[in-house]
Amino acid sequence: MKVFVTGASGFIGSAVVRELISAGHEVLGLARSEASAKTISEAGAKVLLGTLEDLDILKQGASQADGIIHTAFIHDFTQFVKAGDVDKSAINAIGEVLEGTDKPLVVTAGMLGLPAINGFITEESSAENSPRASEATALALAAEKGINTSVVRLPPSVHDKGDKGFIPFIIGQARKNGVSAYPEAGKNCWSAVHRLDAAKAFRLALEKAAKGVVYNVVGDNAIETKKIAELIGEKLNLPVQSLSGDAIVNHFDWMGRFITFEGKAIGTKTQEELGWKPAHIGLLEDMQENYF
Numbered sequence: 001m002k003v004f005v006t007g008a009s010g011f012i013g014s015a016v017v018r019e020l021i022s023a024g025h026e027v028l029g030l031a032r033s034e035a036s037a038k039t040i041s042e043a044g045a046k047v048l049l050g051t052l053e054d055l056d057i058l059k060q061g062a063s064q065a066d067g068i069i070h071t072a073f074i075h076d077f078t079q080f081v082k083a084g085d086v087d088k089s090a091i092n093a094i095g096e097v098l099e100g101t102d103k104p105l106v107v108t109a110g111m112l113g114l115p116a117i118n119g120f121i122t123e124e125s126s127a128e129n130s131p132r133a134s135e136a137t138a139l140a141l142a143a144e145k146g147i148n149t150s151v152v153r154l155p156p157s158v159h160d161k162g163d164k165g166f167i168p169f170i171i172g173q174a175r176k177n178g179v180s181a182y183p184e185a186g187k188n189c190w191s192a193v194h195r196l197d198a199a200k201a202f203r204l205a206l207e208k209a210a211k212g213v214v215y216n217v218v219g220d221n222a223i224e225t226k227k228i229a230e231l232i233g234e235k236l237n238l239p240v241q242s243l244s245g246d247a248i249v250n251h252f253d254w255m256g257r258f259i260t261f262e263g264k265a266i267g268t269k270t271q272e273e274l275g276w277k278p279a280h281i282g283l284l285e286d287m288q289e290n291y292f
Contacts, residue, residue, distance in 0.1 A: 002026045003206065004065035006052065006090070007072030008045060009036035011165070012108070012158055015199035016069055017043050023203055028061055030072065052086050055093040062097040067104045067206050070094065073134070075165075080131060088133045095141040098148070104209035105149045106202060109135035111191070111216060112156040113261040120221070121191070121265040123214050127153075135214065142212035150205050150213045152198075155220075156263055159283050160195035161290045166255065167283070171232055171291060173252055180233035181243045181251045183260045186226025191265035193219035194280035204274040216267035219278035225259065231284055235292040 003020050007013035008029025017027050017040065027045035031037035037047045048064075050057030052072050062068050070091060074083035091107055098105055110132055114125040127135040134151070141147040157167050174180040201217040226242075233240035249256035271277055281289070 001066045001206075002028065002064065004028045004030070004048075004061040004068045005045070006030045006058070006061075006068075006070045009039040010071060011160075011162060012154075012195060012198060013071040014039065014043065015160075015195045016071060016202045017045050019196075019199040019203045020069075021045065025203075028065060030057070030061060052090045055089065058090055058093045059097045062094045062103075065103070067106075067209070068094055068098075069106045069202050069206055071108050071202070073108065084131065084133050088137045091134065091137045091141070095145065095147050095149070098141075099145050102148055102209075104206055105138070105141070105147060106205045107134055107138035107149060107151050109138070109151050109153045110156070111153040111265050112258060112263045116262065116264065119264060121216065121263065123216050123267070123269045139212060139214075146211075148209055148211045150208075150210055150215065152202055152205050152215050152217055154198060155191035155193050155218055155265060156258070157190060157192035157283050158195050158198050159192055159286045163195075163291070166258070167228070167287065167291065169255060170228065170252070170259075171236070173255075174229075174232050174236055174238055177251055178238060179251070180229045180236065180238045180240045181248075182225045182229035182240070183248050184242060184244055186224055186229060186242060188260060188262045189222035189224050190228070190263040191218050191221055192223060192283035193217050193278060194282075194286065197278040197280050201270070201274060201276050204276050208274060210273070213273070215270040215274065216265055217270060217276075218265045218267040219280070220282045221266055222264040223283055227284065228287075231287055235288075
């Protein structure tokens with residue numbers, strides 16, 4: 001299968017590209033710069049130059065492919081609404097090309113902050129009120145236009161060497177402020193998945209091509225934020241402290257709105273439907289080995 005991958009040089013997308021190629025697929029990767037193009041080319045994929053805002057380029061890539069995996073997202077959380085609008089437009093543009101075909105489109109979404117069912121975020125948890133519109137946009141294409149779209153939900157931490165996401169930011173704030181902090185009692189939990197496990201799930205979702213299906217790709221189901229803070233404090237030799245109210249925002253900056261969310265999640269249905277199971281190390285072990 002020829003697969004068009006957006007975000008193909010990114011932390012997650014680059015792992016998806018390698019996973020696809022190793023499984024015998026041909027990859028066309030979207031690159032927003034010459035440096036990104038070089039990374040994609042060196043991985044063994046073909047390159048299409050453009051950005052998420054180049055809708056004609058996205059349509060071109062989708063029209064050349066047998067399937068699409070959309071991992072790109074503008075990770076500027078200070079302009080989250082704008083990033084979401086760009087993402088929504090990109091998904092809809094790709095969808096225009098796929099209408100009337102059976103080509104699969106796999107869209108990336110998040111699960112942090114979604115409503116729990118019996119204590120955990122499950123595949124049935126609704127993303128209707130999520131500030132990120134990726135999932136709702138993808139599922140609308142399936143429901144309203146019959147496009148073969150599915151959603152891969154990722155936990156707040158997709159971890160591995162080279163991570164530039166939430167956990168490195170938390171570590172950076174601990175270094176900056178001289179304290180490793182957690183919100184309130186630190187009992188709220190985050191889920192996590194190793195990047196290579198996530199990449200395999202994306203490939204399987206593409207190959208299964210189940211229309212309108214949501215997958216929860218979860219390795220660690222529930223890690224207390226206090227445990228994360230304690231590990232950071234230990235590795236950096238910093239005091240570990242509970243924060244509340246405005247002190248949470250003062251310490252965590254833009255991430256203050258996310259750090260308090262409950263993120264316990266399971267993906268039992270996903271594992272059964274995709275035949276997928278996490279095989280790599282968990283978040284805390286990965287942090288021990290690779291984050292300091």
